[in-house]
Amino acid sequence: MKKIPTGAWIVVADGGGARLLRNVGSGLVVSLEQVEVIEPKDLANEGPAGRQPPERSSAEIDEATFAKQLARRLNAAALKNEFAHLVLAADPQTLGQIRPLLHEETSKRMVEELNKTLFHAPLADIERALKPTW
Structure with missing residues (x-):
């Protein structure tokens, strides 16, 4: 894990x-x-964004749609300079759905990507997961 700058957005x-x-x-x-x-x-x-396999459940389609909404929110914020640095922490499926939807400007601001499910975790657990490891 890299150093997380002060003011960085962390999206879990x-x-x-x-x-x-x-x-x-x-x-x-x-x-x-x-x-x-x-x-x-x-x-x-x-x-959701893009073509979806026909065998996807409605829950999977809803998750893909939310990933698109979240990417759109992050892209809009990056283009308005609302953040300079971004850490994205999500489960593998969500990361895989968001990643191709991120604008170049959003991707440039990404300082770390964390493949972990921390959405329901207490802040202390998220802080521990983000500590530099060097």
């Missing part, structure tokens, strides 16, 4: 929601505050 997500956190620590200390909970909206009317 799974297929059903995301938590937007901000690092208020300094130096090597990661201290998080929760800024927002991002929930899926209007899943039935929006649908």
